[in-house]
Amino acid sequence: MKQQEPAIRPLLPFARPVARLLSAVFLSTCTILGAPMKETDDHPEKLSKEKVAAADWSERLTPEQYRILREAGTEAPGGQVYQQFKAQASGTYYCAGCGAELFHAEQKFDARCGWPSFWNPSEIDAIKTREDTSLGMVRTEVLCAHCDGHLGHLFKGEGFDTPTDKRYCINGTVLVFVPDDDPKS
Numbered sequence: 001m002k003q004q005e006p007a008i009r010p011l012l013p014f015a016r017p018v019a020r021l022l023s024a025v026f027l028s029t030c031t032i033l034g035a036p037m038k039e040t041d042d043h044p045e046k047l048s049k050e051k052v053a054a055a056d057w058s059e060r061l062t063p064e065q066y067r068i069l070r071e072a073g074t075e076a077p078g079g080q081v082y083q084q085f086k087a088q089a090s091g092t093y094y095c096a097g098c099g100a101e102l103f104h105a106e107q108k109f110d111a112r113c114g115w116p117s118f119w120n121p122s123e124i125d126a127i128k129t130r131e132d133t134s135l136g137m138v139r140t141e142v143l144c145a146h147c148d149g150h151l152g153h154l155f156k157g158e159g160f161d162t163p164t165d166k167r168y169c170i171n172g173t174v175l176v177f178v179p180d181d182d183p184k185s
């Protein structure tokens with residue numbers, strides 16, 4: 001009869017549930033917390049084209065912002081950024097990379113997709129688009145026109161009740177929100 005190893009055997013029944021629990025805690029923490037969207041009363045400085053060209057993005061951005069803006073990454077949907085976005089009232093959204101104005105709160109809507117959504121940029125030349133064939137799909141990538149940072153994707157014709165029937169699906173991690181001044185003050 002084959003001998004069992006008594007020191008390891010009692011631990012084995014616990015190994016899988018513990019690993020499962022740890023990975024569940026890790027994943028849910030990442031999804032719930034995410035990386036917050038920067039909110040500030042100060043309008044961010046818009047970098048000159050020369051400063052954009054010379055920028056050390058790894059120095060200027062958080063690792064998550066770098067992954068999204070410079071490596072075309074995507075934030076986890078439905079996380080802290082999305083909750084912030086839903087709670088934000090009137091204001092303006094700027095690029096976290098270069099400080100360019102990108103979107104206004106008047107153009108946002110809740111697409112219930114887990115990512116901040118807008119039906120138009122604040123100015124049409126604030127963003128630029130290009131075809132993205134990654135992940136075996138043909139999508140329209142949305143980039144900041146000033147620093148070429150990846151912002152998200154553009155979807156059209158989804159039937160949302162918005163003026164353009166477009167959805168600019170944007171990673172909130174790479175936006176900076178500046179609320180409008182209180183009109184009463």
Ligand SMILES: [Zn+2]
Nearest residue numbers: 095098144147
């Ligand atoms: Zn930018």
